[in-house]
Amino acid sequence: MSLSVTPLTVKFPHRSRRGILLGLSLAQLVLVSCALALLLVMVVSTGLLGAIALAPLWAAVAAVVAVRRHGRSLVDWAPIVIRYTRRRHGGQTLWLARPVSRPRQDGLLHLPGTTASLRVVTPDGSQAAAVHDPHHQTLTAVARVSSRAFALLDPATQNHHVSGWGRALASLARTGHIASVQVLERTVPDSGDTLARHWAQQGRPETPVAGQIYTDLVASAGPAAAPHEAYLAISLDLKAAKRLISQASGGLPGAFTVMEQTTTSLAQAARSAGLMVTGWLTAREIAAVIRTAYDPAALAALQQWSPSGRAEADPAAAGPVVQVEEYDRLATDSARHATYWVEDWPRTETTAGFLHGVMYTAGVRRSLSLVYVPQGLESALRDVQRKKAAIIADANERARRGQVDSEADSVEYADVKIRERQLIAGHADIALTGLITVSAESDALLDAACAQIETAAGTAQVDLRRLIFQQPEAFTLGALPLARTTL
Numbered sequence: 001m002s003l004s005v006t007p008l009t010v011k012f013p014h015r016s017r018r019g020i021l022l023g024l025s026l027a028q029l030v031l032v033s034c035a036l037a038l039l040l041v042m043v044v045s046t047g048l049l050g051a052i053a054l055a056p057l058w059a060a061v062a063a064v065v066a067v068r069r070h071g072r073s074l075v076d077w078a079p080i081v082i083r084y085t086r087r088r089h090g091g092q093t094l095w096l097a098r099p100v101s102r103p104r105q106d107g108l109l110h111l112p113g114t115t116a117s118l119r120v121v122t123p124d125g126s127q128a129a130a131v132h133d134p135h136h137q138t139l140t141a142v143a144r145v146s147s148r149a150f151a152l153l154d155p156a157t158q159n160h161h162v163s164g165w166g167r168a169l170a171s172l173a174r175t176g177h178i179a180s181v182q183v184l185e186r187t188v189p190d191s192g193d194t195l196a197r198h199w200a201q202q203g204r205p206e207t208p209v210a211g212q213i214y215t216d217l218v219a220s221a222g223p224a225a226a227p228h229e230a231y232l233a234i235s236l237d238l239k240a241a242k243r244l245i246s247q248a249s250g251g252l253p254g255a256f257t258v259m260e261q262t263t264t265s266l267a268q269a270a271r272s273a274g275l276m277v278t279g280w281l282t283a284r285e286i287a288a289v290i291r292t293a294y295d296p297a298a299l300a301a302l303q304q305w306s307p308s309g310r311a312e313a314d315p316a317a318a319g320p321v322v323q324v325e326e327y328d329r330l331a332t333d334s335a336r337h338a339t340y341w342v343e344d345w346p347r348t349e350t351t352a353g354f355l356h357g358v359m360y361t362a363g364v365r366r367s368l369s370l371v372y373v374p375q376g377l378e379s380a381l382r383d384v385q386r387k388k389a390a391i392i393a394d395a396n397e398r399a400r401r402g403q404v405d406s407e408a409d410s411v412e413y414a415d416v417k418i419r420e421r422q423l424i425a426g427h428a429d430i431a432l433t434g435l436i437t438v439s440a441e442s443d444a445l446l447d448a449a450c451a452q453i454e455t456a457a458g459t460a461q462v463d464l465r466r467l468i469f470q471q472p473e474a475f476t477l478g479a480l481p482l483a484r485t486t487l
Helices: 026-046 048-053 055-066 074-089 155-175 193-202 210-224 242-247 251-271 283-294 296-304 377-401 407-424 443-459 471-479
Strands: 094-096 119-121 130-133 138-146 178-187 228-237 276-280 322-325 330-332 335-344 365-375 429-440 463-466
Touching (some): 155 429, 330 471, 365 377, 365 471, 377 407, 407 429, 443 463
Antiparallel strands (some): 138 228, 335 429
């Protein structure tokens, strides 16, 4: 007698769109306050006629506060658009790699924008490297991971893997010194070089008939394939881990000691989630992953010249040769990219493999990045109390005005209560951010690929939002295994 196992279902909480006061964000609140102060001054100094004379100004303020575009009010868009305009007029939307005669800093990745200071470092006596960010004080190691196809597993195994991944994240969050964890899964163009090497070493091309058929198949199928790569990046917060680093000799050597302990425990925990860490990347392998994100066409050359068959690159050549920023996309050496933010996850019960359709959209080259940021228990509880107070205050204000109750507030309040009970029970609190970067060779192909991804996301009950005027920063977060967390 066999017992049937029901696959685990997941449901994500309602994403709060609540402002600081009366549903207004900080920018909206400041603008409204300034407008009301000006109105009061005008009434006191010039009377009601003076206030009426400025009616166009009040109408403009109301429009800027109330009109929403792509999920934001116009006043919230203002700083984003202003920064983009300044970059555009300052010539900063075009980035070119320039040869320099002065000595290069060892390990510097030479990336555009806010990642310009990142440096890949390798400890003595080890091949595995990590990316050091001197501004955010983090050290990030990157692992190559593999797993069996989740959709082909039986429900019991799927449930075990989902629970195991949750336990792995919870154990990392409780350490208190992990800044973020990133899972990056991407499709890359395949030159067919690895397949050709395997056939040349292991195959028998001299076999009559079959040998020629397999040789032709390898020659044609290799470049047409779109293999999937998965990486796991873990970022160590050097400030939070200061005491542990000091106990381990201090400096970067001490940080690497703490990082080694963390990565060892992560590899063991990931094994229970069905993930096999096949190796922590070297400096040249990290540079190759970054390089092929900017320039997918470079993968063939990097694999061809690598003795191991895996793509390797000089860290100094990790960045693009050229990068052009547009308001809704990013153009680099051999590709065009558009990055989406997962605004809302499924809010109804769905299976744990709900992203399968997005990840396996035929003919689309994309990167899916999930960034997990552990939250401290005290800060999480304060956030819960603040949200509860805001919901109750808004409900009381509506009752005072005689307005009907909001069902969205009831759902949000229930989600907040569930989160509070989980925190009190000792569960770790982790913020999840999802980003999808779509890449193609031309603008027309990019638009077609974006349409496919948006359709697949809608089927998966995932709401995507294209990050307008923020594409370079979004690409860094979504397509590079750097475990960064802020735009």
